[in-house]
Amino acid sequence: xxxxxxxxxxxxxxxGGATIVAEKLAHGLVSxxxxxxxxxxxxxxxDKGKDFSxxxxxxxxxxxxxxxxxxxxxxxxxxxxxSVISEILGVIQPDxxxxxxxxxxxxxxxxxxxxWISKTKIIAHDFFWVCMQGFRTLPNGKKCDRVPxxxxxxxxxxxxxxxxxxxxxxxxSLLQCKAVIFPSQYLKDEYDAILxxxxxxxxxxxxxxxxxxxxxxxxxxxxxxSLGEDDYNIAYFGGPGYTKGxxxxxxxxxxxxxxxxxxxxxxxxxxxxGRVVGSPWYSRNDESINxxxxxxxxxxxxxxxxxxxxxxxxxxxxxxxxxxxxxxVLSSKGCALIFTNGALNELSGFDxxxxxxxxxxxxxxxxxxxxxxxxxxFSAKEGMVYNNTSSLDYAEMLLEI
Numbered sequence: 001x002x003x004x005x006x007x008x009x010x011x012x013x014x015x016g017g018a019t020i021v022a023e024k025l026a027h028g029l030v031s032x033x034x035x036x037x038x039x040x041x042x043x044x045x046x047d048k049g050k051d052f053s054x055x056x057x058x059x060x061x062x063x064x065x066x067x068x069x070x071x072x073x074x075x076x077x078x079x080x081x082x083s084v085i086s087e088i089l090g091v092i093q094p095d096x097x098x099x100x101x102x103x104x105x106x107x108x109x110x111x112x113x114x115x116w117i118s119k120t121k122i123i124a125h126d127f128f129w130v131c132m133q134g135f136r137t138l139p140n141g142k143k144c145d146r147v148p149x150x151x152x153x154x155x156x157x158x159x160x161x162x163x164x165x166x167x168x169x170x171x172x173s174l175l176q177c178k179a180v181i182f183p184s185q186y187l188k189d190e191y192d193a194i195l196x197x198x199x200x201x202x203x204x205x206x207x208x209x210x211x212x213x214x215x216x217x218x219x220x221x222x223x224x225x226s227l228g229e230d231d232y233n234i235a236y237f238g239g240p241g242y243t244k245g246x247x248x249x250x251x252x253x254x255x256x257x258x259x260x261x262x263x264x265x266x267x268x269x270x271x272x273x274g275r276v277v278g279s280p281w282y283s284r285n286d287e288s289i290n291x292x293x294x295x296x297x298x299x300x301x302x303x304x305x306x307x308x309x310x311x312x313x314x315x316x317x318x319x320x321x322x323x324x325x326x327x328x329v330l331s332s333k334g335c336a337l338i339f340t341n342g343a344l345n346e347l348s349g350f351d352x353x354x355x356x357x358x359x360x361x362x363x364x365x366x367x368x369x370x371x372x373x374x375x376x377x378f379s380a381k382e383g384m385v386y387n388n389t390s391s392l393d394y395a396e397m398l399l400e401i
Contacts, residue, residue: 001094001095003036003094003096003098009038010038013042020299022098022123023299026110028392029060031181032392036060037063038059038060038063039065039088040060040063040065041066041081042066042375050066063088064249090108101123102173103172108173111173113296118172119382122174122180122181123181127350151193171198175199175203176326177205179206184208191206209394211327213331213389215388216300216302217304231266232310233310243318248313248358251362252365255362255365258368299325300334312325313337314363315339316338317342320346323344330388337361338398
């Protein structure tokens, strides 16, 4: 089949978690023998002398649209982007279309007006459909500490009516598309509740398919990303936001022993797709940044790198779809420290998963890295092994819907 895969970013300009899923999907589809065309926006604006630039990649052709940057004003309908995508779709005549995070692409008109919506499967990655600010930064500069959910977001005093504004623009697409795919039952249930309020009915095209979370090896890793086999490697993934628990990670770092874990040197590693120290994410003036930063990091050599990760810290406060990289570490036989009510609570009870909350996380963490895990309170559970989903598995499951 000819398949078009649309996301806000794509290889070779990989950036962010949704892009990882989009690229893994493309990799799985290519492995199955399909012709895959990936459409994305160029992060740096690209060659403004051309409408788009085409790259041959291991994940199919990448068509990066030049000269446009998504903003709050053009997030639903972006005429230049729609014009280019419409032209590309007209040439390719795809059998199936995947659209990731459509709320940031400005593609609603082209999908509906061009008659493509019946061939389209929308990948709903997270609650960013609800909050215009992405990581929920409020207009007063403070972080929103409410769990994103149907009820909490409806009651938001800072963005009154935002859910209705968002879904009034996306509702027709959600109703007409072939499928809307969620990475967790929690997200599907919350979106069901939102749309039930708006339409008085549940949509029967909503599905749950877990993100592709097996650590894979497509490329050999760059030399500077290698982890020492003789070190005790602690890893953190994602931006330094309140949602993902960056403040907790910094706190745990300060209570760590200075020297070693059972004779091994403790090394802290940050993995983040496309971001570097000195960016708005990681300030050079932050005294806590004495971590080894492996960025820009790419999932295509995770199988090599994660084999040497001993413990991943994922103290997420939000029950969202964050945590794919932590599950990749588990597939490589590492361990994970999670919050009981956070993004990875579906891993409760699995081997190599330590659980904590904000009240006892320091004690749990110190117990792990001191080797005192014989106390059941601080032990990873035994008896259930987490079965990860490869990019090929993921592609096969989406095609079957």
